[in-house]
Amino acid sequence: MHKYDIIIIGSGPGGYVAALRAAKEGKKTAVVEDRGIGGTCLHRGCIPSKTMLQHAEVLHQVEQSAAWGIETGNVSFSYPSMLKQKETVVSQLEAGITALMKKGKIDVIHGFGTVNDNKEVTVEQKDENVTLHAPAVIAAAGTSPFVPPVKGLRETAHVTSDTIFEKTELPSSLLIVGGGVVGVEYACLFAGLHVDVTIVEMQQDILAGEDKDAAALLRNSLEKQGVTVETNAVLDDVDTGTENAVTARYTDKNGITKTEEVNDVLVTAGRRPNNSLLEETSVQYNDGFIQVNENMETRVPGLYVIGDLADGGWKLAHAASAEGISAVEHACGLQPSIHTSLIPRCIYTFPEIASVGMTEEEARKTGYDVKTEVIPMQGNGKAMAMGAKEGFTKIIADKKHGEILGAVLAGPHVTEMIGEAAAYIHLEGTIEELASMVHPHPTLLENLFEAAHSWLGREIHH
Amino acid sequence: MAKEIFMPKLSSTMESGTILQWIKNEGDPVDMGEPVFEVMSDKINIEVEAYEEGFLLKKYYNVDDVVPVNTVVGYIGEKDEEVPDTPPGNTENSESKAEPEPDQNETVADDSSSSVTQIEQGQIRATPAARRVAKEEGADLSDMTGSGPKQRIQQQDVHEFVQNAQKTPKATPLARKWAEEQNADLNTVEGSGPGGKIYTKDLSAAQNDTVSAEPDRIPVKGIRKVVADRMTESAAAVPHVTLYSDVDMTELVRMRSRLQDKIIEQTGAKLSYTEIMMKAAASALERHPYINASLSPDQQEILLHRDVNLGLAVATEQGLVVPVLHHAQHKGLVELVKESKQLAADARNQQLKPQQMQGGTFTISNLGMYAVDGFTPIINQPEAAILGVGQMKETPVGENGSVVLRPMTTFSLSFDHRVVDGAPAAAFLTELKQLLEDPYELLM
Numbered sequence: 001m002h003k004y005d006i007i008i009i010g011s012g013p014g015g016y017v018a019a020l021r022a023a024k025e026g027k028k029t030a031v032v033e034d035r036g037i038g039g040t041c042l043h044r045g046c047i048p049s050k051t052m053l054q055h056a057e058v059l060h061q062v063e064q065s066a067a068w069g070i071e072t073g074n075v076s077f078s079y080p081s082m083l084k085q086k087e088t089v090v091s092q093l094e095a096g097i098t099a100l101m102k103k104g105k106i107d108v109i110h111g112f113g114t115v116n117d118n119k120e121v122t123v124e125q126k127d128e129n130v131t132l133h134a135p136a137v138i139a140a141a142g143t144s145p146f147v148p149p150v151k152g153l154r155e156t157a158h159v160t161s162d163t164i165f166e167k168t169e170l171p172s173s174l175l176i177v178g179g180g181v182v183g184v185e186y187a188c189l190f191a192g193l194h195v196d197v198t199i200v201e202m203q204q205d206i207l208a209g210e211d212k213d214a215a216a217l218l219r220n221s222l223e224k225q226g227v228t229v230e231t232n233a234v235l236d237d238v239d240t241g242t243e244n245a246v247t248a249r250y251t252d253k254n255g256i257t258k259t260e261e262v263n264d265v266l267v268t269a270g271r272r273p274n275n276s277l278l279e280e281t282s283v284q285y286n287d288g289f290i291q292v293n294e295n296m297e298t299r300v301p302g303l304y305v306i307g308d309l310a311d312g313g314w315k316l317a318h319a320a321s322a323e324g325i326s327a328v329e330h331a332c333g334l335q336p337s338i339h340t341s342l343i344p345r346c347i348y349t350f351p352e353i354a355s356v357g358m359t360e361e362e363a364r365k366t367g368y369d370v371k372t373e374v375i376p377m378q379g380n381g382k383a384m385a386m387g388a389k390e391g392f393t394k395i396i397a398d399k400k401h402g403e404i405l406g407a408v409l410a411g412p413h414v415t416e417m418i419g420e421a422a423a424y425i426h427l428e429g430t431i432e433e434l435a436s437m438v439h440p441h442p443t444l445l446e447n448l449f450e451a452a453h454s455w456l457g458r459e460i461h462h
Numbered sequence: 463m464a465k466e467i468f469m470p471k472l473s474s475t476m477e478s479g480t481i482l483q484w485i486k487n488e489g490d491p492v493d494m495g496e497p498v499f500e501v502m503s504d505k506i507n508i509e510v511e512a513y514e515e516g517f518l519l520k521k522y523y524n525v526d527d528v529v530p531v532n533t534v535v536g537y538i539g540e541k542d543e544e545v546p547d548t549p550p551g552n553t554e555n556s557e558s559k560a561e562p563e564p565d566q567n568e569t570v571a572d573d574s575s576s577s578v579t580q581i582e583q584g585q586i587r588a589t590p591a592a593r594r595v596a597k598e599e600g601a602d603l604s605d606m607t608g609s610g611p612k613q614r615i616q617q618q619d620v621h622e623f624v625q626n627a628q629k630t631p632k633a634t635p636l637a638r639k640w641a642e643e644q645n646a647d648l649n650t651v652e653g654s655g656p657g658g659k660i661y662t663k664d665l666s667a668a669q670n671d672t673v674s675a676e677p678d679r680i681p682v683k684g685i686r687k688v689v690a691d692r693m694t695e696s697a698a699a700v701p702h703v704t705l706y707s708d709v710d711m712t713e714l715v716r717m718r719s720r721l722q723d724k725i726i727e728q729t730g731a732k733l734s735y736t737e738i739m740m741k742a743a744a745s746a747l748e749r750h751p752y753i754n755a756s757l758s759p760d761q762q763e764i765l766l767h768r769d770v771n772l773g774l775a776v777a778t779e780q781g782l783v784v785p786v787l788h789h790a791q792h793k794g795l796v797e798l799v800k801e802s803k804q805l806a807a808d809a810r811n812q813q814l815k816p817q818q819m820q821g822g823t824f825t826i827s828n829l830g831m832y833a834v835d836g837f838t839p840i841i842n843q844p845e846a847a848i849l850g851v852g853q854m855k856e857t858p859v860g861e862n863g864s865v866v867l868r869p870m871t872t873f874s875l876s877f878d879h880r881v882v883d884g885a886p887a888a889a890f891l892t893e894l895k896q897l898l899e900d901p902y903e904l905l906m
C-alpha cells in the first residue's frame with residue numbers, strides 16, 4: 001500500500017489544480033487519471049472548443065473585412081489544419097500541466113481509480129491493481145456526455161463533445177440535439193465554418209436558465225448566421241440513411257413533424273456524473289451528483305468531491321479549480337482562501353455572453369428591491385470601430401444600497417470584461433463606486449460605466 | 463559666484479535652528495529643488511532645498527549644531543570655487559528693526575541672494591518633511607488638512623492622518639453602507655478579508671453574535687400582575703432590613719425522621735421541613751408579637767396580631783401565590799401537615815378561595831429544595847416580616863475547638879424597619895434558631 005497525504009482522482013481543472021495546491025503545502029500528493037492529464041476541459045471541452053471557435057471567428061472577420069477595404073482574394077480554409085492547430089494547443093497545455101506536476105513532485109498514476117470509506121484508493125492497471133491510501137481523498141472525476149434515449153439515437157452513428165473532432169472531414173450539415181451552452185457554442189463554430197446547422201431544443205428557449213435578453217439576442221444572431229433554431233421541439237427518432245447521412249425526425253413547436261437529412265448528429269443534451277468510483281463509499285447522491293458541504297467534504301470525513309461531479313455549484317472549469325483549492329485547504333486545516341460562491345459564466349458564442357452574480361429573476365426572488373439598467377452596444381465607439389453592433393450591458397442592483405447583484409454582458413470580448421463586474425461584486429463595491437471610476441476611452445467597458453450612471457439617473461450619453 | 467546657504471527663519475519667533483542632517487556632502491552636485499539639509503526649529507522640521515544648481519562647496523556646521531537664523535551655513539557654487547574657510551559673520555542682525563518681519567506664513571527668505579528656499583509643489587501647501595513622510599506612508603496629501611499657517615500641511619498632520627487612517631477599519635463600500643444604516647460600529651467587527659478588511663458577511667456574523675432572536679412575549683396580567691404590583695410596592699415603600707442566621711439542622715432532621723412514620727399513618731402525607739419550620743415560627747412569633755405585626759393602612763398604628771396566620775409562598779405555574787394557614791399557633795404538626803398540604807394543592811390547582819389568601823401575619827418562603835443557600839425575601843405587605851429558607855447543606859462548623867460537618871440551613875429574616883427595629887428582630891431570629899436547633903420543645 002502506497003501512503004500519501006492527499007490523493008486526487010481525476011486530473012481535470014478540479015483535480016490538477018487541487019494537486020498543485022496540495023504540493024505547495026508540502027503534501028505528498030498523487031493524482032489518479034485514466035485518460036489524458038487535464039481532463040474534459042483540456043481534451044474534450046473548453047480548450048478544443050475555444051480554439052476552434054477562435055478559428056471560426058478569425059475566418060468570419062476576414063470575410064467581413066472586405067467591407068472595410070481589406071482585399072484578400074478568395075478566402076478558404078483547411079479544416080484538418082485547424083484541427084491540427086487545436087491539437088498543438090492541447091498538447092502544449094498538457095505538457096505544461098505535466099511539467100507542473102513534476103515540479104510539485106506529484107505522482108501521476110494512470111488507471112481507473114475507485115475509493116472506499118477508509119480512503120483506500122484502488123487503481124486498476126494492466127498487470128495488477130495498485131492500492132494507495134491517504135487521510136484525504138478528493139474525487140474529481142467529472143462528467144460524461146449524456147445521450148438521451150431517443151429511438152435510434154444510441155444505435156446510430158452520432159457524435160458528442162467527446163468525439164466531435166475525431167473526424168477530420170467537416171460535415172456539410174449538422175443537427176445539434178440540445179441548445180444549452182455547449183450546443184450553441186458548437187452551432188456558432190460550425191455555422192462559422194459554413195456548415196448547415198439545425199438546433200433542436202426541447203425547452204422553450206435556448207440557454208435555459210441564462211438571462212432572457214441574452215438568450216433572445218443570441219437566438220437572433222444564430223438565425224442571422226443561418227442556423228435553424230427549433231425550440232419547444234422534440235427529437236422523435238433518428239436512423240442511418242444513405243452513406244454518411246443520418247435521417248432525423250422531430251416535432252416542432254407547432255406539432256409538425258419535420259424530417260431532416262444531415263451529415264452528422266451532435267448530441268449536447270447534458271452530462272451525467274462519473275460516479276462509479278464512489279460505489280464502495282457511503283456518500284449521498286442527488287440525481288447522481290455527490291452531496292458535499294461548503295468545504296466540498298462528503299458525509300465521509302476526509303473524502304471530498306469537487307468540480308462537475310459535486311452536486312450544486314456551476315459546472316465550469318474555474319469553479320472546479322476553486323473548489324479544488326478549497327477542498328485542499330480544508331484538508332490541510334487552513335482557512336479557505338478562495339470564495340467559491342461567485343462564479344462568472346462565459347459563453348463563447350458570436351456574440352459572446354458573460355454573466356456574474358444573480359439574474360434579475362433570482363435577485364427578485366431573493367427579495368431584493370431590484371433595479372436593472374440595460375445599455376445597448378450600439379453607440380459605443382469601440383464597438384462601432386470593430387464592426388460589432390450586437391450586444392448589451394445589463395447591470396442588476398439593489399435599490400437600497402446600490403449593491404451590485406449581477407451583470408450580464410453580451411458582445412465582443414465580454415468574456416474578458418466580465419471580470420470587472422465580478423471584481424465589483426467580490427469587493428462589495430456599489431453602483432456609486434462603479435460610476436465614480438474613470439473608464440478608458442474608447443473601450444467596450446465604457447458601457448458598464450454608462451450603465452452605472454444610467455442606473456443612478458445621471459446618464460451621460462443615453 | 464558661490465551663493466550662501468542660510469539658516470532659514472521659519473517663523474517669526476524662530477531665532478535659531480538645529481541642523482538635523484546634511485543630505486548633501488561637500489563636493490556633491492546639487493540640483494535646483496534638491497534638499498540640502500534638514501533643520502529643526504522649535505516648531506517644525508524642514509528640509510531646506512537648493513535654489514541654485516551647482517556643487518555643495520562648504521558645510522560650516524555639523525549635525526546637532528544650533529545655528530542662529532540667517533547665518534551662512536554653507537555655499538553652493540561652481541566646482542572648486544573658492545569660499546571662506548570659516549563662516550562669514552551674520553549678514554543681517556536678526557534683532558534689527560530695519561529687517562522686515564519675514565512673512566510669518568511663508569517659511570523662508572525668498573530673496574534671491576539666498577541660494578536655498580523652501581519650495582512649494584503643486585497647489586497643496588505642505589512642508590517638504592510632510593511631503594516626504596506622506597510619500598513614505600503612501601498617503602495622499604490632498605486628503606489632508608493642514609494645521610500650519612495658511613493650512614500648510616505639516617509633518618505632524620501627516621502622522622495624525624496616517625494614524626487615523628489606521629484607526630478607521632478597512633471595510634468594503636457596501637459594508638460601510640450597511641454599518642451606517644444599522645448604526646453598527648465597524649471597530650467592533652472582525653473583518654475576514656485581506657488585512658482584516660470588513661465584508662458584509664462579517665457584519666452579519668457580528669450581528670448574529672450580539673443580536674438574539676425575538677423574545678417570546680407574555681402579557682403581564684393575572685397573578686403575574688398582582689405579584690409585580692405588590693413586589694414593586696413593597697420594595698419601594700418598605701424599608702427592608704434582612705438578618706441572616708445559619709441554623710444547625712441536626713436535631714430537626716432527626717426529629718423529622720422519628721416522627722415521619724407516625725405522621726404518614728395519621729395524615730397519609732409526609733412531614734416536610736417546612737411544616738416543622740412553620741411550627742417553630744408560630745411558637746417564636748407568639749413570643750415576639752412585634753414581629754407578628756403590621757402597619758395600619760393609615761400608617762398611624764402598629765397592629766400586633768393575636769393570631770399567627772402563616773402565609774406560605776407557593777410556586778405555581780401561574781406564578782407565586784401565598785395561601786394563608788390561619789391560627790397556626792394552635793395547631794400541632796399533624797394539623798399543619800394536613801392543612802398546608804391541602805393549601806399547597808389548592809394553590810397549584812388554582813382552587814384557593816379568597817379567604818384562604820387573606821389575613822396573613824407572617825410569611826415563610828422556602829427555597830430549600832433548590833441549590834439556594836440564602837436570599838433576601840421581599841415582605842408580603844402589610845406584614846412586618848418574612849422568613850426566607852435556603853437549602854440544607856453539610857457544612858464544616860467549629861465545635862469545641864474542632865471542625866465537624868453539620869447539616870446547616872441559612873434562614874433570612876427581612877423586616878419592616880418602620881414597624882420593628884433590628885434588636886427585637888434579631889431576638890426573634892435567635893429564638894427561632896434555638897427552636898430549630900432544639901426542636902423537641904415544639905412538641906410540648
Ligand SMILES: Cc1cc2nc3c(=O)[nH]c(=O)nc-3n(C[C@H](O)[C@H](O)[C@H](O)COP(=O)(O)OP(=O)(O)OC[C@H]3O[C@@H](n4cnc5c(N)ncnc54)[C@H](O)[C@@H]3O)c2cc1C
Nearest residue numbers: 010012014034039040045046113141142307308315316317
Ligand atoms: C464542449 C465543452 C466545452 C466547455 N467549455 C467550457 C468553458 O469554456 N469554460 C468552462 O469553464 N467550462 C467549460 N466546460 C466545462 C468544463 O469542461 C468542466 O466544468 C470541467 O472540465 C470540470 O472539471 P472537473 O475537474 O470537475 O472534471 P473533468 O474535467 O471532467 O475531469 C475529470 C477527469 O477525471 C477522469 N476520471 C474520471 N473518473 C476517473 C476514475 N475513476 N479514475 C481515474 N480518472 C477518472 C476523467 O477521465 C477526466 O480526465 C466545457 C465542457 C464541454 C463539454
